[in-house]
Amino acid sequence: MADTPEQRAIILASAAASFLVPYTTSSIAVALPAIGSEFSLDAVTLGWVMSAYVLVTLMFIVPMGRLSDLYGRKQIFLYGTILFTAASLLAALAPSETLLILGRVLQGIGGAMIFSTSVAIITDVCPVETRGRALGIVLATVYAGLSAGPFIGGILTSAFGWRAIFFVNIPIGLVVLDLINRRISGEWAHARGERFDLAGSIVYAGAIFGLMYGLTLIPDLAGTWWIVAGAVSLFAFIRWEKRTASPLIDLSVFRGNLTFGLSNLAAMFNYASTYAVAVLLSLYLQYIKGFPPDLAGLILVVQPVLQMVISPAAGRLSDTVEPRLIATAGMTMTTAGIILLIFLTPETPLTYLIASLILLGIGYGFFSSPNTNAIMSSVERRFTGIASGMVATMRASGQLLSMAIAMLTFSLFIGTAAITPDNYPALLLSVRVSFIIFAVLCGIGVLASYARGQVLGAQPEEYKSDA
Numbered sequence: 001m002a003d004t005p006e007q008r009a010i011i012l013a014s015a016a017a018s019f020l021v022p023y024t025t026s027s028i029a030v031a032l033p034a035i036g037s038e039f040s041l042d043a044v045t046l047g048w049v050m051s052a053y054v055l056v057t058l059m060f061i062v063p064m065g066r067l068s069d070l071y072g073r074k075q076i077f078l079y080g081t082i083l084f085t086a087a088s089l090l091a092a093l094a095p096s097e098t099l100l101i102l103g104r105v106l107q108g109i110g111g112a113m114i115f116s117t118s119v120a121i122i123t124d125v126c127p128v129e130t131r132g133r134a135l136g137i138v139l140a141t142v143y144a145g146l147s148a149g150p151f152i153g154g155i156l157t158s159a160f161g162w163r164a165i166f167f168v169n170i171p172i173g174l175v176v177l178d179l180i181n182r183r184i185s186g187e188w189a190h191a192r193g194e195r196f197d198l199a200g201s202i203v204y205a206g207a208i209f210g211l212m213y214g215l216t217l218i219p220d221l222a223g224t225w226w227i228v229a230g231a232v233s234l235f236a237f238i239r240w241e242k243r244t245a246s247p248l249i250d251l252s253v254f255r256g257n258l259t260f261g262l263s264n265l266a267a268m269f270n271y272a273s274t275y276a277v278a279v280l281l282s283l284y285l286q287y288i289k290g291f292p293p294d295l296a297g298l299i300l301v302v303q304p305v306l307q308m309v310i311s312p313a314a315g316r317l318s319d320t321v322e323p324r325l326i327a328t329a330g331m332t333m334t335t336a337g338i339i340l341l342i343f344l345t346p347e348t349p350l351t352y353l354i355a356s357l358i359l360l361g362i363g364y365g366f367f368s369s370p371n372t373n374a375i376m377s378s379v380e381r382r383f384t385g386i387a388s389g390m391v392a393t394m395r396a397s398g399q400l401l402s403m404a405i406a407m408l409t410f411s412l413f414i415g416t417a418a419i420t421p422d423n424y425p426a427l428l429l430s431v432r433v434s435f436i437i438f439a440v441l442c443g444i445g446v447l448a449s450y451a452r453g454q455v456l457g458a459q460p461e462e463y464k465s466d467a
Helices: 005-039 043-071 073-093 097-115 118-125 128-160 163-183 198-217 221-243 258-274 277-288 293-300 302-317 323-341 350-377 381-413 421-450
Strands: none
Touching: 005 043, 005 073, 005 097, 005 118, 005 128, 005 163, 005 277, 005 293, 043 073, 043 097, 043 198, 043 277, 043 381, 073 097, 073 118, 073 163, 097 118, 097 381, 118 128, 118 350, 118 381, 128 163, 128 293, 128 302, 128 350, 198 221, 198 381, 258 323, 258 350, 258 381, 258 421, 277 293, 277 323, 277 381, 277 421, 293 302, 293 350, 302 323, 302 350, 323 350, 323 421, 350 381, 381 421
């Protein structure tokens, strides 16, 4: 699959970094009750421990993808790993929720630098006939991080406290840095010499912040105003990008490219309907069912383990079988798994919950690699930085929307009260309403996935010539 030592090193470094970020996120989901107990946090503030990372990632992914086009993907990937590792140390030592959330913000910037470059580098160095397999390996390590997170996080939280989760990141980050410095000599900067659109980046970040922060404030009236401000900023950003000589996002990549547009849309709906599942089930298992963190983490591991196992095979299959069909089948299974979770009660047997997680894991595993392969194979090589940035943007957009929905239901049914046995019924209602909304979003994603059209045989000519 990888013909040169450098290609193998690139895949290994991308895979290790791609493990680091989701591991942190999924392990924190299990540790939220412990964090809330130490700092006496309500459910909405606990949601920000998760959401701050995703919001900042979303604001920075596209600008970082453009910077990687201008100055080199390896350089941005390297600095992102350094920042994420340092921010993990800050979060581990945080004496208050404010500094903990600040650490998560800095992790978000580092994560944006990592995810806006890792997929693009692999797309650059791997020929089209093996690209799906390479992407499948990297995405499998994402799911390995998701798999290890709840289990390791639960054990670490039970044995040493939640801070140990962040300390584990440091040696992993150092391994990635060593790989980048010693094993990867190449650099990829397909737009070197062009100008960076700083004004567009600021307006873009403001638009994303307004839209997504506003969603987290709904139903408060202030949330509506933030969303309106974000929408106006987004309109101004699009107008600016059409006129500037060196745009942050070359909008021509979307023009007439139905596969690219609908594949990205399907990815956003997929993440929007699945990201908060681990958070909601962690709260359900620990509060409603009364399980300790380590047992809750062991149960939640079922879904990402299946994703990790299936993703490489699905990616390899998408090199020869139409990705649209594989991804759509996967998202249909994901929808079925979410529908089962709508009916959770305090008496729901574990076998029922595990069956739901199995469906989610299989469905997600069949969706993600083929969908990413379709996105990256539908653009010219000079747009791989933008395409990689859009993959990460759709991921972060969906994740933040997923958390915004969960936080909205918390706000509506629980309010700012701390989670106590008295409001466990309200917590369960929040969980079930969230899953109803997620099922609807996932159903829309199925339609977008199926409507994307033909992918195999439709790659740009420059990719076909690589074969």
